[in-house]
Amino acid sequence: MKVISMIPARYSASRFPGKLMQNLAGKSVILRTYEATVATNLFSEVYVVTDSNIIYDEIVNNGxxxxxxIKEHESGSDRIAEAVATIDCDIVVNVQGDEPFTERESLEKVLSVFHDDPNKDIDLASLMVQITDWDEIKNPNTVKVIVDQENFALYFSRNPIPYPRDENANAKYFKHKGIYAFRKEALLEFTELPMQFLEASEKIECLRYLEYGKRIKMVETNVQGVEIDTPEDLERAKKLWK
Incomplete structure (x- = not known):
């Protein structure tokens, strides 16, 4: 089974323009993410896929x-599907460009889904981590996910889900980490599906998959890290890096 990683990287970002080129302990965020992904030694190849000459040069000039x-894209998955169409591989792991704390343990867990799926019933797997801080649970920059008893995703939202109407119900809250692992065929199929209103409303691309009746296997990890969506996130990342 040949596994590659693709890191979609846009220069512009509505909440934090140019965030991938911000300095994190002497290197750009996107270079830190690329190097961390390569360092897992889980992939035959790792590529950054971008619409920006600045980001392209940053990666290539650092080896x-x-x-x-080639085209403009609505989502990171659309971007990497274009790039991967002519590449020989079985599994494509989409690592977000703002995930400089990407590490081997979590990626191994998500890849194990495919190793344990001889009939190829699962097309897409992703990661989640339990969160307990209510400020983070309410934060719309933190995407939450709820799952069934077999850890298949039921829904993703920027709102707190489930809604805590009964505070004694002991609800657990899970943050969706921005890592997806696709079978190549499923990724290419994904990009042929038009965006529907849930994805357009929440701006969460994996909702497209659910809207078309696909199943997403979620894997729990204990590794938090920091996804860099805001200047405040960058400051947290700098402290954590130290």
Whole structure:
């Protein structure tokens, strides 16, 4: 089973423009993410896929591999599907460019879904981590996920889900970490599906998968890390890096 990683990377970002080129302990956020992904030693190849000459040059000039997008894309999965169409592989892992704390343990867990699926029933797997801080639970920058008893995703939202109407129900809250692992065929199929209103409303691309009746296997990890969506996140990342 040949596994590669693709890191979609846009220069512009509505909440934090240019965030991937911000300095994190002497290197850019995108270079930190690329190097962390390579360092897991789980992938035959790792590529950054971008629409930005600045990001492309940042990776290539530091000895990495990058691909320039040909078209404009609505989501990271659409971006990497274009790039992966002519690449020989079985599994494609989408690591978000703002995840500099990407590490081997969590990625191994999500890849184990496919090793334990000889009939190829599962097309897509992703990661979640339990959160207990109510400020983070309420934060719309933190995507939450709820799952069934077999850990298949039921819904993703920027709102707190489930809603805590009964505070004695002992509800657990899980943050969706921005890592997806696709079978290549499923990724290419994903990009042929038009965006529907749930994805358009929440701006969460994996909702497209659920809207078309697909199943997403969620895997729990204990590794928090910091996804860099805001300047405040960057400051937290700098402290954690130390």
């Amino acid at each position: 990495g591999k990058a691909i320039m997008s």
